[in-house]
Amino acid sequence: MLKTVDLNYNYEDGKVALKNINIDLNKGNKIGIVGGNGAGKTTLFLNLIGYLKPNKGEVLFNDKKIKYNKKFLRNLRKEVGIVFQEADKQIFYSNTYDDIAFGLRNLGIDEDTVKIKVDKIINLLNIEEFKDKPVHFLSHGEKKRVAIAGVLALDCKVIFFDEPLAGLDPIMTDNMINTMNSIVNDGKKTIVSSHDMDFIYEYCDYIYVLNKGEIIDSGITREVFLNKKTLDKASLKEPWLVKVHKKLEIPLFENEKEFYNYKGEKSWQKI
Numbered sequence: 001m002l003k004t005v006d007l008n009y010n011y012e013d014g015k016v017a018l019k020n021i022n023i024d025l026n027k028g029n030k031i032g033i034v035g036g037n038g039a040g041k042t043t044l045f046l047n048l049i050g051y052l053k054p055n056k057g058e059v060l061f062n063d064k065k066i067k068y069n070k071k072f073l074r075n076l077r078k079e080v081g082i083v084f085q086e087a088d089k090q091i092f093y094s095n096t097y098d099d100i101a102f103g104l105r106n107l108g109i110d111e112d113t114v115k116i117k118v119d120k121i122i123n124l125l126n127i128e129e130f131k132d133k134p135v136h137f138l139s140h141g142e143k144k145r146v147a148i149a150g151v152l153a154l155d156c157k158v159i160f161f162d163e164p165l166a167g168l169d170p171i172m173t174d175n176m177i178n179t180m181n182s183i184v185n186d187g188k189k190t191i192v193s194s195h196d197m198d199f200i201y202e203y204c205d206y207i208y209v210l211n212k213g214e215i216i217d218s219g220i221t222r223e224v225f226l227n228k229k230t231l232d233k234a235s236l237k238e239p240w241l242v243k244v245h246k247k248l249e250i251p252l253f254e255n256e257k258e259f260y261n262y263k264g265e266k267s268w269q270k271i
């Protein structure tokens with residue numbers, strides 16, 4: 001799948017955004033890229049999907065170097081998709097149906113197949129109600145679902161989510177996490193960036209920590225989050241499940257459900 005080898009990226013104004021990045025997205029199916037503001041997460045995503053070309057180093061897709069010609073990138077788009085933080089960035093049409101169909105039509109797929117695929121995705125994401133609505137009338141959360149529908153319609157094997165929960169209310173947040181889980185259960189891979197460490201802790205199986213354009217730590221999510229030094233260096237908050245584990249001397253639970261089901265003795269009950 002996707003890997004980078006000594007990847008460096010500088011913006012045109014000379015800003016060094018990524019330094020010697022070596023990551024391997026085979027490490028998990030729910031990979032997190034975390035770091036403070038300006039750490040380089042979005043820049044890394046854009047390099048991984050071939051939107052930006054590294055100044056030095058490589059991005060490998062299925063062990064082949066990404067080439068930046070139209071043909072290669074067109075094929076890459078069939079396999080690798082992205083849901084941007086700002087849904088407006090990837091909404092091209094004023095009508096929801098046409099917007100979801102955009103990527104498929106762009107690949108030259110015939111209109112009957114486009115209709116079957118788009119209807120299937122609309123049904124899957126439960127967005128029939130705004131199928132014929134102008135996109136500019138939709139809320140932020142609804143636009144985000146349209147953006148996801150466009151990527152899912154292409155049946156991409158790898159989907160990047162840049163800050164998927166930003167601006168979503170609690171119900172839409174659950175909805176988004178459920179959608180992402182079902183994408184993974186469907187055999188696909190999700191790569192996610194977020195400032196919400198509780199979400200990253202529960203969702204991701206493997207994480208990379210970025211700080212000032214460099215990977216400063218990586219590994220199984222729970223193990224990395226136990227390393228306070230890493231969190232402090234990268235300005236990341238300790239997830240609440242890690243805090244209660246340390247403070248109350250209870251097991252390190254993987255998620256909220258495990259915590260609420262816990263029947264064991266807490267250290268403070270011994271007093």
Ligand SMILES: Nc1ncnc2c1ncn2[C@@H]1O[C@H](COP(=O)(O)OP(=O)(O)OP(=O)(O)O)[C@@H](O)[C@H]1O
Pocket residue numbers: 011012013015016017035036037038039040041042043044
């Ligand atoms: N087009 C650009 N030109 C110059 N510098 C840029 C450009 N886009 C981003 N940068 C800089 O590159 C660095 C990395 O930015 P990036 O957006 O990748 O960070 P991020 O981790 O996604 O941040 P955030 O969490 O705030 O979204 C920052 O210092 C940013 O100011």
